[in-house]
Amino acid sequence: MPIIVLFYKECGLDLADIFILKSVYSIAMVSLEIPTGYLADVWGRRNCLIAGCIFCFLGFTNYSISDTFTAFFLSEILLGFGQSLVSGADSALLYDTMLRYKKEDEYLKYEGRVTMVGNFSEAFAGIFSGLLAVYSLRLPFYVQSGIAFIGIPAAVALTEHAAKTRIKNSFANIVQIIQYSLFTNKELCYNIMFSGVIGAATLTMAWFVQPLLIELDTPTSWFGIIWTILNLTVGISALYSDKLDQRLGSLRMYTLILFFIVGGYIAVAFNISYIGLVCLFFFYIVRGFATPILKGYINQITFSEMRATVLSIRNFIIRLMFAAMAPLVGWLHDLYSLSVALQATAAIVFVPGLLFLILQWRYKPKEPSL
Template sequence: MTVAIIRNIQLYRWSRFLRSLIFWQAVWFLYFQNVLSATEAILLYAVYDVATTLLEVPSGYMSDRLGRKKTLIASAIAGLGGSFLLAIGDSFAVFAAGQVLIGASMAFASGTDEAMLYESLAATGRADEIETQEIIAWRYSFSALALSALTGGALALVDPRLPFVGGALAFGGLFWITMRFVEPPRSSDTSEGSELLHLSSLGASFQSPILLWFFVLGVLMYGFSHLPFVFGQPFILEALNDFDLASSAPLVSGAVTALMMGISVAVSLVALQLRRALGLPQLLLSAFSLQIAISGVMALTDSAIVLAFLLLRMVPNALSRPFILGRIQPLLNDDSRATWLSLNSFAGRLVFATALTFGAISTTDAGTMPYDDIANILRVACFIGLVALIGLAVAARRIAVSPSHKSITP
């Protein structure tokens, strides 16, 4: 059993790699607004976020009750079905159905795969390796995102549906990997009739100032991470118009995204050293500040120079997510760990989907979103982000964001 649990740690990396082969990541907005309109493209992303949001908490509860492996199998199947619908779709309704399934896939995996890793490490007496193992997994993930971004952009030039076909194949591989997982043992009672214990431990988590601080930070960083993801593609198209290269937007967008992920992989190599040098609160707040700065530059100018800032989009994730998970996972109980992580993701997606909906209402119904509309949305977001950053910094001075004693494996 111990050998099988240890194998989970290796399989986790490859599951993250396959889940991150999102071949359409750099071209989906261009594709949707080509077939439909800019407004419907934004709404389709909102559909994805709403679907994920509605399933976040139920999927976390399902994971805590039925097990990590079963929930991850459901995630792979939903992703396969969603990718297929996006590949064959030609209307808002079909695309929306595909987005719902992709959202369900992400919801089923949210919190569950991370809980699978931590519980597998804990079962083999290696819980203190969580930060190191998460950083390794993020390198696998970023590498897959880089590979699929560039490949997806090239595939889109051949046929705009091919990136979604590639996504379906990746989810098929993910299903095979997931079937090889072994359910890790848990210390808490997951039998029927333990719901009160589940709710009690979940409620106790929300009474912790430390966990609440990380909860708020997670919500904010989710939104600011996705602003360049949503608006970067039309922004790239706008910038390329100056060089008469608009027809190459899918390939350029893919190349930009690939470079973005490559830079993040490089940054992850020094993430532990930065964690030690700056301390956890300063590192996390610096990462959030960088997210705000990227959106701020996009709000100030539509020149091609912004492409350089877009390359930094995933750097904050590399400097924050593994350490956030490493800090909060030991503070959560086994019987509510995935539910708490799902609730955090739920809140982030709900806030972002709401903001996107208001953004869609405020923009033109024309096929391509004008830069002025993008800039207005980003200006409002940056103002909110700066106010939140100040609040988090003040709170961090009163809360033990960093653990008293932390062993960090190099």
């Protein structure tokens, strides 16, 4: 991630092409997101994680030997399929493990630790990728393929505690879960939709980081270092997410997350400078505690037998929204400027985000004062 935009540009792609590739990845995920979440419930979380890791390994391997838009297109499909198998199954397996040991009340703490470890490892990898890219922009991809392979035996080593759901009509059951999640259970629906909007916003900003650094003429070796600091920021923030949630409560957290995320876009848009880079760090602080907190809310009001499917519906919303707006903001960047693209994204995120925030305010009972 820290140097991939530079890699794409070396291969002759512009930002519109890059965002199209990211849309392909999201569409590949979206096409299988809910079915694979359901597959995790009926076939097993562990089995889906193993299959997903294999697809990801193949996708990164293809990237490491390719240099054309068409080849990258194939890699994004492989990676999208792989991630769709992993997403939902991983958090569901974690929550079921917490249930097995009667520690479900501590789920948010452990989800925060997972986010922290993931971002810390990505952060340190960012340093190495930046240094490797000084010698060759392709070298990080060779290393990435090896790292991706490690996921396969890691998934094999996991233990699953949830019983597999046994049903007669898979399609009908998926439809029932979707209907329950997005229509019948209003609280769950508003949580999924709000979490999806925020997830799409943080994902899109991740792809604006490198265009911002390029705009600032940042040396290649610094790309990995800045990426590292950003991910360390997310990791540290995620570690304290449970304490912040306990202090503020869900309604205050929803409000804080939305307005800081949208405000972060606006602040960076009007400060395409190192001041904007500072604003970006505050955005990443909010990103760090938003992800585990919003996932935790969904898990608390979801039945175990449909948990992976419900989490996949959330990821489906994230990827669908990203796939819809990514080509637009990439086109706005190439035609106008980075500032215009950031402002447009802020507006796209704010409108549905505010809608579901208001719906949550109206639906949820008022929380006691601190």
